[in-house]
Amino acid sequence: MVELFSFGFLKVTLIDIIDIGIVAYIIYKLYSILKGTIGSQIFLGLIMILLLSFVATVANMKALSWLLRFITDIWVIAFIIIFQPELRRLLVILARSRFFRFSSRHSGSDYINIIVESAFELAQHQHGALMIIIKSSGIRGFAETGEILNAQITKNMLRSIFYPRSPLHDGAVIITDGIIEAARCTLPLSATTIVDGIGLGMRHRAGLGISEQADVISVIVSEETGSISVAENGVLYRGLSKEALRDWLNKINNQKSVKQILRSIDHFFKKDK
Numbered sequence: 441m442v443e444l445f446s447f448g449f450l451k452v453t454l455i456d457i458i459d460i461g462i463v464a465y466i467i468y469k470l471y472s473i474l475k476g477t478i479g480s481q482i483f484l485g486l487i488m489i490l491l492l493s494f495v496a497t498v499a500n501m502k503a504l505s506w507l508l509r510f511i512t513d514i515w516v517i518a519f520i521i522i523f524q525p526e527l528r529r530l531l532v533i534l535a536r537s538r539f540f541r542f543s544s545r546h547s548g549s550d551y552i553n554i555i556v557e558s559a560f561e562l563a564q565h566q567h568g569a570l571m572i573i574i575k576s577s578g579i580r581g582f583a584e585t586g587e588i589l590n591a592q593i594t595k596n597m598l599r600s601i602f603y604p605r606s607p608l609h610d611g612a613v614i615i616t617d618g619i620i621e622a623a624r625c626t627l628p629l630s631a632t633t634i635v636d637g638i639g640l641g642m643r644h645r646a647g648l649g650i651s652e653q654a655d656v657i658s659v660i661v662s663e664e665t666g667s668i669s670v671a672e673n674g675v676l677y678r679g680l681s682k683e684a685l686r687d688w689l690n691k692i693n694n695q696k697s698v699k700q701i702l703r704s705i706d707h708f709f710k711k712d713k
Contacts, residue, residue, distance in 0.1 A: 471484070489508060489511060493509060496508055551593045552686065552689045554593055554594065555571060555593070555598070555615070555689060556682060558595045559661055561599060563661050563667065563668055564666065566663055567602050567603065567663065568602065568604075568609075568661055568663030569598070569602040569613075569661035570643050570646060570647050570658065570659075571612070571613050572612050572613065572615065572627070572656050572659075573656060573689065574615065574617075574655075574656055575655045575656055576655045579614065579650065579656065582614065582627055583621050583622040583625055584622070585611075586608075586612070586624040587622060587623050587624050588622050589620050589623055590621060592618065601613055601623050602661075608624045609624075612624075612625045612646060612650070627646040627647070627649055628646070628650060628653060629646055629649045630645045632645070632676075633645065636678070641662075641664070643660055643663070644671075644676065646658075647659075647660040647671045648676050650671075651671040651672050651673060651675075656672075657670060657689065658670065659685070668680045668685055670685065
């Protein structure tokens with residue numbers, strides 16, 4: 441590899457520049473995700489130790505290198521244990537990116553219309569509801585906190601579940617490919633308690649919280665106001681109309697249709713070979 445320049449005995453090539461650039465970009469993205477949390481301060485401290493360890497290795501300072509390597513190993517393990525929510529959020533963000541998303545599990549049935557109609561009928565009666573629609577990654581761990589149903593979705597089923605006197609009305613319903621996977625599920629609460637100056641109740645915080653940790657869409661019906669909200673990618677959108685909610689959820693089927701076409705083309709060429 442052609443040498444670009446050197447600092448004494450340290451020779452720098454184009455590969456070295458590319459390597460440093462990639463590492464710098466990864467560090468920057470990690471810090472951007474952790475920024476504003478306690479983890480950002482510890483992350484900066486870890487970076488400082490890694491840089492010092494690198495300098496000590498280059499300068500052939502064996503005792504200092506050994507000590508810093510020992511500290512770094514302990515710090516990395518502590519970082520992973522203490523700040524697993526932030527790291528889990530990072531992995532979710534990576535999984536949501538188009539580059540890493542290879543398949544979709546959603547069917548092209550009319551279950552979207554069932555969800556929309558049920559949500560607005562529940563809203564008219566001011567019956568609170570929380571429906572979690574899986575987009576690409578399952579949340580089996582959260583589904584197992586409730587009652588496993590594996591039932592075909594219907595309007596009457598959803599209305600019965602969220603009827604205030606129903607034993608299943610508390611908690612969330614998890615929906616996968618038009619199947620009600622589970623009801624009365626316990627979800628993680630978002631740390632956000634106020635959005636646009638309005639306080640969030642437990643149902644909204646749960647819907648927002650699961651959207652921060654998994655690739656889902658949360659449909660939330662307010663028991664107090666009867667308004668419809670949607671949470672996706674850690675952002676809460678309030679006051680949706682029926683058509684707006686239908687268009688929002690239809691994105692799921694549109695994504696699947698495109699991927700089905702691509703899979704069909706790929707299968708055709710493989711068969712032709």
